[in-house]
Amino acid sequence: MTQQFEHFKPVALNHASRLLNHGPTVLVASAHEGRRNIMAAAWSMPVEFTPPRIAVVIDKHTFSRELIAASGVFALCIPGAAAADLAYAVGTASGRESDKFARFGIEARTGEATGAPLIASGCVAWLECRLIPERHAEDAYDTCFAEVVAAAADERVFSEGHWSFREDNADLHTLHHLGAGVFARASTMIKAKALP
């Protein structure tokens, strides 16, 4: 392996999260008592295997957080590359004043396990989640922990437990937010070989 440290330059700590930013951007969909909403989140990750649990950062000040705190459920919907504009749009407008589903023509159906909205428009997978109530979380943290209680994915790009990113399904590849509305599309797959 070549020594490449000479190419490394310090990264300001306020930009450090961007080094990890490019997990798939998700759309967080929520609903409570007739109100529904959708926002983008670049910061989400699995945190437990069994039962499957995830963490997602949902700013305390968002309308989404309000609906999720009230309903105790939400869905993480994973947009395909063709939905980059939509992901950015729902991440830069608040649903407090207007219904983003109507405004952006987003199609959804109701999740059977949680009642949270599942996004059809441009999404390639979804996870229905139940919020894990945490003492003081409302005041202290933007991070929410949740248990995944149902999930599904578009078999053209995810089957038998694996993503399959190919040229013929490029519009269905996941989106990875690099910051400031710029995304990368997952594209080349690299299969690791055993080192001698």
Ligand SMILES: Cc1cc2nc3c(=O)[nH]c(=O)nc-3n(C[C@H](O)[C@H](O)[C@H](O)COP(=O)(O)O)c2cc1C
């Ligand atoms: C690509 C992208 C990624 C984002 N990631 C996050 C995130 O991980 N966590 C978060 O709280 N807000 C994130 N945001 C901002 C929210 O989506 C934004 O505050 C949204 O308008 C909240 O909507 P709401 O008030 O209707 O819930 C992101 C925005 C964009 C465009």
